[in-house]
Amino acid sequence: xxxxxxxxxxxxxxxxxxxxxxxxxxxxxxxxxxxxxxxxxxxxxxxxxxxxxxxxxxxxxxxxxxxxxxxxxxxxxxxxxxxxxxxxxxxxxxxxxxxxxxxxxxxxxxxxxxxxxxxxxxxxxxxxxxxxxxxxxxxxxxxxxxxxxxxxxxxxxxxxxxxxxxxxxxxxxxxxxxxxxxxxxxxxxxxxxxxxxxxxxxxxxxxxxxxxxxxxxxxxxxxxxxxxxxxxxxxxxxxxxxxxxxxxxxxxxxxxxxxxxxxxxxxxxxxxxxxxxxxxxxxxxxxxxxxxxxxxxxxxxxxxxxxxxxxxxxxxxxxxxxxxxxxxxxxxxxxxxxxxxxxxxxxxxxxxxxxxxxxxxxxxxxxxxxxxxxxxxxxxxxxxxxxxxxxxxxxxxxxxxxxxxxxxxxxxxxxxxxxxxxxxxxxxxxx
Numbered sequence: 001x002x003x004x005x006x007x008x009x010x011x012x013x014x015x016x017x018x019x020x021x022x023x024x025x026x027x028x029x030x031x032x033x034x035x036x037x038x039x040x041x042x043x044x045x046x047x048x049x050x051x052x053x054x055x056x057x058x059x060x061x062x063x064x065x066x067x068x069x070x071x072x073x074x075x076x077x078x079x080x081x082x083x084x085x086x087x088x089x090x091x092x093x094x095x096x097x098x099x100x101x102x103x104x105x106x107x108x109x110x111x112x113x114x115x116x117x118x119x120x121x122x123x124x125x126x127x128x129x130x131x132x133x134x135x136x137x138x139x140x141x142x143x144x145x146x147x148x149x150x151x152x153x154x155x156x157x158x159x160x161x162x163x164x165x166x167x168x169x170x171x172x173x174x175x176x177x178x179x180x181x182x183x184x185x186x187x188x189x190x191x192x193x194x195x196x197x198x199x200x201x202x203x204x205x206x207x208x209x210x211x212x213x214x215x216x217x218x219x220x221x222x223x224x225x226x227x228x229x230x231x232x233x234x235x236x237x238x239x240x241x242x243x244x245x246x247x248x249x250x251x252x253x254x255x256x257x258x259x260x261x262x263x264x265x266x267x268x269x270x271x272x273x274x275x276x277x278x279x280x281x282x283x284x285x286x287x288x289x290x291x292x293x294x295x296x297x298x299x300x301x302x303x304x305x306x307x308x309x310x311x312x313x314x315x316x317x318x319x320x321x322x323x324x325x326x327x328x329x330x331x332x333x334x335x336x337x338x339x340x341x342x343x344x345x346x347x348x349x350x351x352x353x354x355x356x357x358x359x360x361x362x363x364x365x366x367x368x369x370x371x372x373x374x375x376x377x378x379x380x381x382x383x384x385x386x387x388x389x390x391x392x393x394x395x396x397x398x399x400x401x402x403x404x405x406x407x408x409x410x411x412x413x414x415x416x417x418x419x420x421x422x423x424x425x426x427x428x429x430x431x
Contacts, residue, residue, distance in 0.1 A: 002314055002315065003121050003122070003124070004122075005117045005122075006118065009260050010256070017259055021259065021263055024288035025288050028290075029050045029053050029062065035080040039063070039296065042063040046061070048063075059263060062286075062297050063297065067299075079103055079292060085105050087105060087109065088103075088104045088109060089101050089103055090104065090139055090140075090141045092238045100239060101238075104292050107291050108291055108292050111261055111289060111290070112148065112149075112241050113148040115236075115241060116145050116149025116152070118247055119243070120149055122247055122313070123208075125155060126155070129153070130156045130175060131146070131150040131155045132160055132181065133158065133181045134161065134162055134186060135181055136162045141237075141242025142181075142182075142242065145243045145244060146209065146243060149244060155179075158175055165193050168190065169197060172203055172204075176204040177205060180205055180207075181209045182208075183211070183212045184210040184223060185215075187227065188219065188357075190226075191225075194227065195226065205227055205228060207230045208229045208231045208232065210223070210234065211233065211234040211235060211236060212236075213421060214325065214329075214341050215344075216345050219348055222351060230250075232247070233255055235255050240300075241290070246320050249313040249315060251312050251313050255319060257306075257318050259317045261290070262286065263286045264306060265286075265297070266279050266281040266283060266304075266306055267282050267284050267299075277306065278305060278307075280305050280324075281305075282299060282303055284300065285300060302325075303323055303326065304324060324339070331424065334371075336400065336402040338400055338402065340424060342399050343360065343396065343400075345399070349395075353378055353388050354381070355411065359425065361425045364427075371402065371404045372405045372406075373407070375392065375408055377411055385408055
């Protein structure tokens, strides 16, 4: 059995949990119908009324919401409460287009804090922990989300934000940080710098909580080895809630979705059809308790599966598998679907020879897509560069089903990111 922050909720009997979800869904649908013009108009167009929601399955009658809706109704037209009740605005990073904003009430912030607090406790955190928050603070949800969740547990918070890496590591050593919260790419960078500084034996870190960008199991192993920790995955998105929408327990076999706050579905990304349990598809989330800016059936664009089988930790909330990619970060190159995570998987399997730092550059020459991948060599590499290049190109072709031209660069020649890593440069829209 695991350690819990809210055991009465996290281990709720499934039937009781679903009863709670239905009650909150009915409440939320009525609220948005009465207070949000977009939802009222869309429900009227399809002939759906709040009273038509009688079972959880009836959620499929409701309209989808997309990121474009948040752009079209920017900044406040999706609020379900008066603006005076909004106590904080958060915004997306803008990595997939124009920024969107989300409004939070005091109640919303309290729920969000509970979500991240569950993650911290699941990662062996408590009131004695010292949590170093190296996510960026500000409009991005990472820093404040981890901060308020750690405070909810009663832990000591060290709000270093991102940047100034050597100072970050000195704080870890001097203050005895036990938990690190940041993006996985920055955790990798911290691990590299710890090794250069020769201070790994001075660290007191036990666990890391990493999110905000995709990362693979191979990357997890490298981070755990570099920092001497257990690395936990956390999921969140500005539109729904920051980090803590779902969280990884000590079993590290998927992230428990906070089902007392959200209803999750998996749909076919092309048809919108709800898929059977265990299917791979696009994750759709409805906020059933959010007050300020509730969203019904929000299409996250993340591709994953949901696992309803019992977890050994004792939690009953469904687990989402680590997203395999996003429908909006998928590249179509010469008619082939390519996900950056596939490239990362190949590079991490060759971690002795190359670094996991890479950059994809796509362009178009004479009406044909070009596909180049810049990859750093490992500082320990002393082999044949041409042979290594040929090996990687062969493995990538096998993984992707398409050829890519690999360029092997000297160590640390690709700019490190202290926030979300910039992995893809697509110049095709410049022509």
